[in-house]
Amino acid sequence: MQRFRALRSRIVAASVAVALLAVVPSPARAESKDMIELKAQLSQLTDMVQRLQSTMDSRMGVLQHLIEQTADNSNRVAAAMADLQQKVAAQNEALSGKVDSTSGQMQSVNDSIDEVKARLAKLERSIQDMQSQMQNQQQQQQQPQAAPSGGGAPAAGPGGGGMASNGGGAPAANAAPPLQETYQSGVRDFNGGKYQVAQGEFQDVIQYYPQDDLAGGAQFYLGEIAYKSQDYGNAIKAYNVVLENFPSSSKAPAAQLHKGYALLAQNRRESGIAELRQLIRRKPNSPEAMQARSRLNGMGVKINAPASEQN
Numbered sequence: 001m002q003r004f005r006a007l008r009s010r011i012v013a014a015s016v017a018v019a020l021l022a023v024v025p026s027p028a029r030a031e032s033k034d035m036i037e038l039k040a041q042l043s044q045l046t047d048m049v050q051r052l053q054s055t056m057d058s059r060m061g062v063l064q065h066l067i068e069q070t071a072d073n074s075n076r077v078a079a080a081m082a083d084l085q086q087k088v089a090a091q092n093e094a095l096s097g098k099v100d101s102t103s104g105q106m107q108s109v110n111d112s113i114d115e116v117k118a119r120l121a122k123l124e125r126s127i128q129d130m131q132s133q134m135q136n137q138q139q140q141q142q143q144p145q146a147a148p149s150g151g152g153a154p155a156a157g158p159g160g161g162g163m164a165s166n167g168g169g170a171p172a173a174n175a176a177p178p179l180q181e182t183y184q185s186g187v188r189d190f191n192g193g194k195y196q197v198a199q200g201e202f203q204d205v206i207q208y209y210p211q212d213d214l215a216g217g218a219q220f221y222l223g224e225i226a227y228k229s230q231d232y233g234n235a236i237k238a239y240n241v242v243l244e245n246f247p248s249s250s251k252a253p254a255a256q257l258h259k260g261y262a263l264l265a266q267n268r269r270e271s272g273i274a275e276l277r278q279l280i281r282r283k284p285n286s287p288e289a290m291q292a293r294s295r296l297n298g299m300g301v302k303i304n305a306p307a308s309e310q311n
Contacts, residue, residue, distance in 0.1 A: 113250070176208040183214045186221065195225045216246025220255050232262040253279060253288040260292065273301055 186201030202218035209215055223238030239259040242252055249255075256279045263272035276292040280303060283289050296303055 177204050179205065179209050179212060179214060183218060186218065190221055190224070195228065199225050213246065213249060216242050216249035217251050219246070220249070220251035223255060223258065227258055227262055230265075232266050235259075235262045253283045253286045256282075257288040257291055261295075264295075273299075277303070 182201050183205050186198045186205065189195075189198035189201065199222060202221050205212075205218040206215050206222075219238055219241045223235045223242070226232070226235035226238060236259055239255040239262070242249060242255040243259070246252060256275060260272045260275035260279065263275055273296065276296055279286075279292050280289045293303055
């Protein structure tokens with residue numbers, strides 16, 4: 001551009017000189033030669049300006065073409081990025097749905113395992129009762145042989161007293177509902193959407209068997225019923241009972257996951273994120289940890305807490 005401006009200045013100066021010479025009366029021959037030389041220089045400058053102008057026009061055309069190509073490429077890249085973001089979002093939603101489904105299936109499997117364990121425990125108790133009855137019968141058969149003939153009546157007395165004692169204890173045992181049947185009935189009613197009925201059954205399990213492992217599962221389902229009713233405060237309380245009193249329960253990871261969800265539903269973002277991160281640290285390979293990672297990724301939150309938050 002500087003070269004072009006210099007040439008233009010020279011052309012203007014030459015044009016002014018030619019105009020001035022044209023006004024002056026024609027003088028000597030030397031002046032005519034100067035005029036000829038000046039006109040030749042002017043012609044050369046004009047040609048140079050034209051060539052420069054042509055070169056500039058050509059380069060400007062190439063530059064404009066490059067700018068248009070760059071703009072087209074930018075638009076294509078922006079469109080590709082938008083499409084990629086939509087695909088990633090769709091994949092995250094699909095993955096979240098699959099993880100939720102897997103978590104539900106895992107809960108069903110855990111319930112089935114709990115039921116099998118309960119049946120085995122019940123069978124073991126039945127075997128123990130049968131063994132006790134057999135031992136009692138053997139003892140009763142041996143006692144008349146060892147006692148004198150006149151002591152038959154006293155020997156029968158302890159046996160009868162034992163039966164009376166067992167009979168007296170039967171009403172106390174029947175006062176509490178059966179643990180396994182009550183718990184499984186509550187699970188079936190919960191899955192069937194009969195939340196009020198299920199709530200009563202789970203409360204019976206907690207009331208009559210507070211120290212049993214199934215009480216932790218019943219407490220978890222009470223939290224689930226509150227969560228589905230959007231009663232997030234009571235849901236968090238129920239989940240806390242599971243985490244504090246039954247930390248080794250199979251329902252503990254799900255209780256912590258849903259506690260985090262409940263906190264987020266209450267707009268307690270930092271507390272919810274901290275709860276999900278803690279679940280990932282405690283049970284990194286559990287299905288619930290996978291759900292927590294998916295939720296944090298969907299929120300655009302880092303899985304690991306920054307050093308400032310850890311301190």
